[in-house]
Every structure is written in C-alpha cells, then in structure tokens.
Amino acid sequence: MIRLYLVISLIFLRKISLKFMKKFISTVLLVLSGLCFCSCIHDPDSDYYAGLIKIQEGRPDVAMRLFRQSARNGSKYVARRSYEELTNLGNISDRLNACQDLVEKYDDDDARLIAAKQYFSNNEETKLLNLTTNLDYKTCSNQLAALRFKVLYNLNDVRFFNEIYDWYVQRPLSQSHFEIYKMIDWEKIPEMFVQKESIISFRMAVYRRSFTTAYEKIGTLEDFPLCQQMISDYGKTCLYGSPNYLLDAQKMEKMIPSVKGKEEEFYVNFYVARLYEKAENYFTLVEKHYLDAMEVTRKEENYDNALWYLLNYSLKRSSDKAIQYIKDYCKKWHNPDYFSDLFNTLSPIMLSEGKWNEFYDLYQAVDGYASDEVVAKFAYIYGRLVQEGFALQSIDDTHKSDADAAFTRALTSGTDVYYKVMALTQLGIAGEQAEEVLCLNKITSGGEIDTDAEKLLLGYATYGIPQKIYPEWLNFYGDSKRKISYEAGKKLASFLRDCGDVKEEYYPQALRIAAKVIAKTDFTINKKDLELLYPRNFNKIISKYCAEYNIPEEILYSLIRSESFFDSKIVSSAGAIGLSQLMDSTASDVAKKLKLKEFDLRDAEVNVQLGSFYLNELHTRLEDDWLLAFFSYNTGITRIRRWGKSLKAAFNNRSYLPEDLFLEIIPYQETREYGRKLVGAASMYGWLYSDKDVGQVVKEIVK
Numbered sequence: 001m002i003r004l005y006l007v008i009s010l011i012f013l014r015k016i017s018l019k020f021m022k023k024f025i026s027t028v029l030l031v032l033s034g035l036c037f038c039s040c041i042h043d044p045d046s047d048y049y050a051g052l053i054k055i056q057e058g059r060p061d062v063a064m065r066l067f068r069q070s071a072r073n074g075s076k077y078v079a080r081r082s083y084e085e086l087t088n089l090g091n092i093s094d095r096l097n098a099c100q101d102l103v104e105k106y107d108d109d110d111a112r113l114i115a116a117k118q119y120f121s122n123n124e125e126t127k128l129l130n131l132t133t134n135l136d137y138k139t140c141s142n143q144l145a146a147l148r149f150k151v152l153y154n155l156n157d158v159r160f161f162n163e164i165y166d167w168y169v170q171r172p173l174s175q176s177h178f179e180i181y182k183m184i185d186w187e188k189i190p191e192m193f194v195q196k197e198s199i200i201s202f203r204m205a206v207y208r209r210s211f212t213t214a215y216e217k218i219g220t221l222e223d224f225p226l227c228q229q230m231i232s233d234y235g236k237t238c239l240y241g242s243p244n245y246l247l248d249a250q251k252m253e254k255m256i257p258s259v260k261g262k263e264e265e266f267y268v269n270f271y272v273a274r275l276y277e278k279a280e281n282y283f284t285l286v287e288k289h290y291l292d293a294m295e296v297t298r299k300e301e302n303y304d305n306a307l308w309y310l311l312n313y314s315l316k317r318s319s320d321k322a323i324q325y326i327k328d329y330c331k332k333w334h335n336p337d338y339f340s341d342l343f344n345t346l347s348p349i350m351l352s353e354g355k356w357n358e359f360y361d362l363y364q365a366v367d368g369y370a371s372d373e374v375v376a377k378f379a380y381i382y383g384r385l386v387q388e389g390f391a392l393q394s395i396d397d398t399h400k401s402d403a404d405a406a407f408t409r410a411l412t413s414g415t416d417v418y419y420k421v422m423a424l425t426q427l428g429i430a431g432e433q434a435e436e437v438l439c440l441n442k443i444t445s446g447g448e449i450d451t452d453a454e455k456l457l458l459g460y461a462t463y464g465i466p467q468k469i470y471p472e473w474l475n476f477y478g479d480s481k482r483k484i485s486y487e488a489g490k491k492l493a494s495f496l497r498d499c500g501d502v503k504e505e506y507y508p509q510a511l512r513i514a515a516k517v518i519a520k521t522d523f524t525i526n527k528k529d530l531e532l533l534y535p536r537n538f539n540k541i542i543s544k545y546c547a548e549y550n551i552p553e554e555i556l557y558s559l560i561r562s563e564s565f566f567d568s569k570i571v572s573s574a575g576a577i578g579l580s581q582l583m584d585s586t587a588s589d590v591a592k593k594l595k596l597k598e599f600d601l602r603d604a605e606v607n608v609q610l611g612s613f614y615l616n617e618l619h620t621r622l623e624d625d626w627l628l629a630f631f632s633y634n635t636g637i638t639r640i641r642r643w644g645k646s647l648k649a650a651f652n653n654r655s656y657l658p659e660d661l662f663l664e665i666i667p668y669q670e671t672r673e674y675g676r677k678l679v680g681a682a683s684m685y686g687w688l689y690s691d692k693d694v695g696q697v698v699k700e701i702v703k
Contacts, residue, residue: 044069044070044073044074044075044078045070045074045075045078045455045459046070046463047066047067047069047070047073047074047082048066048067048070048074048078048081048082048085048459049459049460049462049463049465050066050463051063051064051066051067051070051082051085052085052463052465052468053463053465054066055085055089060089060090063085063089064086064089064090064094067082067083067085067086067089068082068086070082071083071086071101075452075455075456076452077452077453077455077456078455078456078459080105080106081456083098083101083102083105083106084102084114086098086101086102087099087102087114087115087118092122095118095122096118096119096122096124096127099114099115099118099119100115102114102115103115103131109140109141109144110141112131112132112141112144113141113143113144113147115131116128116131116132116144116147116148117147119131120147120150120151125151125154125155128147128148128151129148129151129152129157132144132145132147132148135148137163137166137167137170137171138166138170138171139171142171142174142175142176142177143176145167145176146176146177146179146180149163149164149167149180150180150183153180153183153184161189161190161193164180164200165193165196165199165200168199168200168203169199169200169203169225169227169229169230170227170229171229172229173203173204173206173207177204177207178204178207178208181200181201181204186201195221195222195223198217198220198221198222199221199224199225199230201217202214202217202218202221202233202237203229203230203233205217205237206233206236206237209240211236211237211239211240211241212241213241214233214237214241215237215238215241215242218234218237226255226258226259226264227264228263228264228267231255231259231264231267231268231271232267232271234252234271235252235267235268235270235271235274235275236271238252238271238275239271239274239275239278242275245275245276245278245279246275246276246279246282248275249272249275249276249279249282249285252268252271252272252275253268253272255268256268256269256272263296263297263298263299263302265293265296266293266296266297266299266302266306267293269289269290269292269293269296269306270289270290270293270302270305270306270309272285272289273285273286273287273288273289273290273293273306273309273310274309276289277309277313283317286313287310287313287314290306290307290309290310290313291310293306294306294307294310300334300335301334301335303332303333303334304333304334304335304338304339305338307329307332307333307339308338308339308342310325311325311326311329311339311342312342312345315342315345315346315349319346319349319350319353319355322346323346323350323355323358323361323362326362326365326366327361327362327365327366330365330366330369330370331369333369336369336370336371336374337371339370339374340370340371340373340374341669343370343374343377343378344669344672344673345669347359347377347378347381347664348664348665348666348667348672351381351651351661351664351665352647352665354390356382356385356390356391357391357392359378359381359382359385359391360382360391360402360406362378363375363378363379363382363406363409366378367409371414372412372413372414372416373413373414373415373416373419375409375413376409376410376411376412376413376414376416376419376420376423377410377413377416377419379406379407379409379410380406380407380410380419380422380423380426381661381664382402382403382406383402383403383404383405383406383407383410383423383426384403384426384658384660384661385661386401386402386403386406387403387426388658388661390651403426404427407423407426407427408423408427410422410423411423411424411427411437414441415441416676416680417438417680417681417683417684418676418677418679418680420437420438420680421438421679421680421683421684421694421695421697421698422660422679422698422702424437424438424694424695425694425695425698425699428695429695430693430694430695431693434687434693434694434695435527436524438527438530438684438687438694439524439525439526439527439530440524440525441525448483449483449484449485450476450483450484453476453484454484454485454488456472457469457472457473457476457484457488457492458488458491458492460472461491461492461495466495466496466499466503466506469492469495469496469509470496470506470509470512470513473492473513477516477517484517485517486517486518486525488517489513489514489516489517489518490514490517490518490529490532492510492513492517493510493511493513493514493517493518493532494510494532495510496509496510496513497510497511497532497535497537500537500566504568504569504604505567505569507535507537507538507566507567507568508564508565508566508567508570510532510535511532511533511535511561511565511566512565514532514533515533518532518533527688530684530688531688533684534557534561534681534684534685534688535561535566536553536557536685536689537566538560538566538568538579538604538608541604541605541608542556542557542560542608545608545609545612545613546612548612549612549613549615549616550616551612551615551616551619552682552686552690552700553685553689553690554682554683554685554686554689554690554692554697555615555626555682555701556608556611556612556615557681557682557685558677558678558679558680558681558682558684558685559580559611559615559630559633559678560579560580560608560611561681562674562677562678562681563576563579563580563581564578564579564580564581566579567579568602568603568604568607569602577601577602577607578601578602578603578604578607578611579604579607579608579611580607580608580610580611580612580614580615581611582601582607582610582611582614584601586614587599587601587610590610590613590614590617591610593613594609594610594613614633615629615633618632618633618637621637622637622640625659625703626682626700626701627659627663627675627679627701627702627703628640628644628659630674630675630678630679630701631666631671631674631675634670634671634674634675635668635670635671643662643666643667644657644662647662647665647666658702658703659702659703660702663675663676663702679698679701679702682697682701683697683698683701685697
C-alpha cells in the first residue's frame with residue numbers, strides 16, 4: 001500500500017511546479033504516516049484507483065487485473081466503475097465479455113448503453129438487438145434507442161418501422177431523434193408508413209423550431225393522436241406559426257371534450273389560453289382556460305406552469321391584478337423558486353408606479369410561501385422606502401419600526417448574499433452577530449446523503465486523480481434523490497482548488513462544487529469554509545493589477561468571480577472571453593491604450609490586465625462610483641447615465657436617488673442581478689480577507 005502511494009505521489013509531483021512541491025510533500029508524508037498504522041489492511045477500492053493510474057502510465061494489462069479485483073471486491077460504485085473500465089480494455093473478445101458481465105451485473109439503461117456502444121463499434125448487430133429488445137420507448141435512453149434503430153435500418157429489418165413511430169410520438173424529441181431522422185431515406189419508406197411519417201416530420205419541424213413549416217403540415221395530418229406530446233407541439237406550432245391566433249384557439253377548444261378527465265385536458269386548456277392571450281382582448285377566456293388548466297392537472301409542475309402564465313398575463317394588464325392573484329394563489333403553488341423571476345419583474349414595476357406601501361402588504365402575504373430570497377428582497381425594498389419617506393409606517397412608532405422589522409426579515413434571505421449584507425448595513429450589525437448571519441443558510445434541502453458516492457469521489461481525491469471528480473460529481477448531483485454531504489463537498493472543493501494552482505481548469509470546478517454543496521447546506525457554515533465560495537484564485541496576478549490600477553482587491557475578485565467563476569478559458573454566448581469576460585472590441589480598444597500590439601484574452605494575466613484597466617477607467621469616468629462602474633461594465637456607460645436621469649422621475653424627481661433603490665428600478669433584470677452579485681461578493685471578500693465589516697464595503701460601493 002505504501003509503495004502505491006509513493007508511486008502516485010511521484011507521478012503527481014512531476015506535474016507540480018517547485019513552489020507547490022514543498023506543500024505537497026508535507027501532505028504526502030502525513031498520508032503515509034497514517035498508513036504506517038494500517039499498512040497491513042488492504043482496501044479493495046484501492047485496486048480501482050491504482051488501475052486508473054496504470055492506464056495513465058500506459059500499463060493496461062496491469063490495470064485490467066486491478067479492475068477485475070475491484071469489480072469483485074470493491075464498494076458499490078467502485079465495483080461498477082471497475083466493470084465499466086474493463087469494457088474499454090484488452091482485445092475485442094475481452095471488451096465484449098466485459099460488456100456482457102456489466103449488463104448481467106447491472107441491468108439498467110446506463111449499463112446497456114455502454115455495452116451497446118461497444119457492440120455497435122464492433123459490428124455485433126445481433127448482440128445489440130438482443131440487448132435492446134423490449135425497450136420502453138417512453139422512458140428508455142434516447143441514445144440507446146438510436147443505436148437500435150441504426151442497426152435495424154441498416155439491416156432493412158421490418159421492426160424498424162414497427163417500432164420507431166412510438167419513439168417519435170410518445171416523448172420530447174432529442175438530438176438522437178434528429179440524427180435518426182436525417183439518416184432515413186423518406187422517399188423509400190413503406191406506403192403504410194406515409195401518414196405516420198407526416199406526424200414524425202411535423203414533430204421534427206417543431207423540434208427544429210421551423211414553426212411555419214410545422215403549421216403548414218397540420219392541415220395534412222390525419223388521425224392526429226391526442227397525446228400530451230402531440231397536443232403540446234400542436235399548441236407551440238399555432239403560437240409561433242399561426243397567422244390567426246383566434247381561429248386556432250377556437251379549433252383547439254373543440255378538442256376539450258375528447259380529452260376530458262385526462263392529463264391531456266391540461267395541455268389543451270393551457271395552449272388555448274396562450275392563443276387567446278396572443279389574439280389580444282380576450283381577457284375572460286384567457287383567465288378561464290389558465291384556471292381550468294390548473295384545476296384539471298394532477299401534476300404539480302403543470303399547475304405551477306399554468307399559474308405562472310396566469311400571473312404574468314395579469315401583470316401585463318395591471319400590477320394591482322397581479323398582486324391580488326399572487327395573494328390568492330401563493331398558498332397553492334408547489335415550487336416557490338419557479339415564481340422568483342415573476343417577482344423580479346414585478347418589483348421595478350411597483351416602484352415605477354409608486355406602489356410603495358404595497359411592498360409591505362406583499363412581503364407579508366407571501367412570507368412562508370415564496371422563496372426566502374424573494375421575501376428578503378421585498379422586505380428590504382420596503383424598509384428602504386420607509387427610511388427615504390416614500391412608504392408609510394404601518395405600525396405605531398412606539399413599536400420597533402417597520403424598516404428595522406423589514407431589514408431583520410431580510411437577514412434570513414436563504415442564499416441571497418446581497419440582501420443579507422445590505423440589511424446588515426442598514427441595521428448597523430457587525431462583528432460576531434454579523435458572522436452568525438453570514439454563516440447561516442436557511443435552506444430546505446431534500447434527498448438522502450449517498451455515502452457510497454462520497455466514498456468514490458473522495459477516493460479520487462485521496463489517490464490524486466482530480467480529472468475524475470467533477471464529471472462524477474455532476475453525475476451524482478444531477479440525481480435529485482442523491483446528495484453529497486457538506487463535509488464531503490468541502491473536501492472535494494478544497495482538493496480541486498489546490499489542484500487549480502497546478503492546472504487552472506480545476507478552479508471553476510472547485511467553485512461550482514462549493515457553490516452547489518456548501519452554499520446549499522441547511523446549517524451553520526464555518527467562516528473559513530466560506531473561502532471556498534469566495535476563493536482568491538490567480539491571487540498574484542489580481543494583486544499585481546489591483547495595485548497598478550488602484551482597485552481594492554475585493555472589487556476585482558468579485559468581478560472576476562461573477563463574470564467567469566475563475567474559468568480563464570470560458571467564452572460566453574455573446575463572445576466575451578476569459579476571466580474578466582471582455583469582448584474583442586473592448587479588449588482591442590484597451591490594448592491600444594496600453595500599447596499592446598498583440599494579446600490573447602485566454603491568457604489569464606493579459607485578461608486581468610485589460611479588464612482591470614477598463615474597470616478603473618469606468619470608475620474614473622463615473623466620479624469614482626464603483627456600483628455605477630459595475631453597471632457600466634455590464635451594460636455600457638451611456639445607458640447607465642441615461643437611466644440615472646430618467647429613473648429619478650419614478651421617485652418624485654428627487655435630485656438624489658440612493659443607489660440601492662436605483663439598482664432595483666433599472667429596466668434590465670440582468671443588470672440588476674449583476675449589481676447584486678458584485679456587491680454581495682465584494683462584501684464577502686472584504687470581510688473574509690481584508691478585515692472589513694460587510695457594512696464598510698457596502699458603503700464604499702453603494703452611494
């Protein structure tokens with residue numbers, strides 16, 4: 001065992017720069033000293049991890065032997081991963097035998113898909129077809145079904161057309177469906193399948209969002225199956241491809257008697273309501289059908305979906321009506337988080353309409369039903385409106401003020417750091433009391449901790465195999481029934497953060513694990529552990545340019561954390577690149593000012609240098625205002641200046657508008673949320689590393 005650890009250590013040390021070697025050697029010695037007390041005990045799981053290392057060394061023969069041992073004797077997931085590794089090792093016969101062993105041991109879609117891929121790549125058609133006989137096309141892996149259909153089609157097997165229709169009609173379509181659809185020569189299909197092909201091609205047109213084409217096909221469809229997927233596609237087609245919403249709403253209404261008492265009745269009512277909404281001026285019918293959809297469904301997610309659309313529709317008509325509907329139905333919805341974006345839309349509308357006192361009524365009404373983040377938001381805004389004289393006190397002045405009561409409620413804001421630090425600032429809370437608030441998450445967490453999954457993941461860390469951790473963690477975390485504990489998540493995040501000092505790609509992985517596991521815990525967090533949520537990755541580079549451009553470190557750390565999660569290679573959908581997420585055009589302008597002829601935004605130091613210069617420039621142009629600099633970094637300085645002038649009208653044209661209220665009324669939700677993230681993160685960085693109270697940081701940023 002000790003020899004194994006030494007081998008692993010030497011392999012890993014070759015990849016570590018000298019500045020980290022001393023720390024790593026100390027860690028290894030600690031591990032080895034513990035092993036000296038139990039070296040006589042062999043952990044069966046160690047064979048699996050040793051096998052992975054042997055593969056990296058180019059010793060697959062030794063790896064096979066080790067995997068066979070851990071497959072027989074390893075713990076739950078180690079044994080399974082060992083079986084899976086064996087399907088990729090040895091000669092063809094070895095791999096096929098391993099596939100058979102895997103499927104016999106684990107009779108599920110994941111095992112069958114691994115085996116099916118091997119059978120397909122090795123032209124073992126009979127084995128693949130036998131493996132995939134009697135698939136349930138409503139629930140099976142789409143990739144597995146696609147492999148079966150590829151083989152059936154290539155063999156000209158009659159079962160292809162007998163089975164494929166169910167796969168295309170009974171479930172949401174996927175990339176696998178699209179690949180098979182492209183493979184088929186539709187001009188040579190059997191005559192008996194022509195009508196079914198029309199329905200499939202209709203669904204594919206919807207999947208590709210070719211709604212005009214899909215709408216043209218509707219009239220040619222015969223024996224239209226009134227199942228959930230088809231009704232949903234029919235409704236989407238009319239919504240996005242119809243020239244006459246009213247006519248199509250009336251046509252869909254006629255389907256209701258045919259689906260009475262079935263879940264399909266929900267889908268018909270839902271899309272009828274949406275079509276009447278697009279037809280405009282059919283208020284009663286829109287509300288009736290959304291309410292009917294809510295009444296007939298047996299699925300919680302469908303109920304919430306129809307209610308969300310009803311609330312948004314009412315908000316378009318009148319904020320008063322939306323507020324009343326929220327009060328009426330908040331006790332009946334199932335997933336509070338589903339409605340958070342609705343409240344984000346509602347709050348700036350209420351502010352712009354001067355509905356200041358309604359913030360109190362609404363946050364009181366939804367407390368216990370909406371998410372803590374939403375309640376904290378409305379409570380905080382109300383408290384500030386009272387302080388600024390816009391909203392009225394609702395209780396006697398001899399009692400604790402409404403503002404203080406609202407700010408106190410905002411302290412228990414779930415995972416929303418922004419409203420916590422803003423409320424702490426307004427209440428003047430600091431020191432140990434502030435730490436207690438910042439280290440407590442009020443989360444309702446579900447799912448049992450899977451100790452076997454933890455054992456597998458922690459084993460990768462113990463044996464120095466970081467590349468396996470994040471993909472495996474995604475696999476387990478994606479299953480809502482399984483959960484990784486706070487302690488395990490903390491260890492994994494800490495290990496990957498340290499690995500990031502050697503290989504940058506592990507920095508964002510560590511932060512994502514910390515954000516999902518540690519930040520979602522439902523008990524008090526250690527202050528030291530919060531450093532995993534707010535790490536100082538790339539600290540030498542960031543410190544260098546903070547000093548050069550006179551930027552407080554908490555400011556730049558918060559920007560980089562919020563922009564890129566410390567992923568130096570990330571590219572956004574809009575084309576922003578790297579740690580500080582700069583567009584090429586912005587970077588080019590900055591590079592000219594710095595006299596840089598060439599630059600690579602994927603280079604961490606170059607990116608931080610350009611981003612720091614740009615942020616400092618915005619800060620200077622905006623009269624040394626960090627919050628406005630943040631906003632401008634996100635949406636442009638011209639827009640921020642224009643908003644600053646126009647939005648004061650909503651607050652009785654005050655000559656001075658506090659920036660926390662300005663933030664809440666900015667027209668773009670993305671910019672509002674961006675500002676909150678950066679203020680919250682900067683406050684945490686200042687508190688954790690610069691010995692500042694969060695209120696001190698807030699006051700330095702928010703005027």
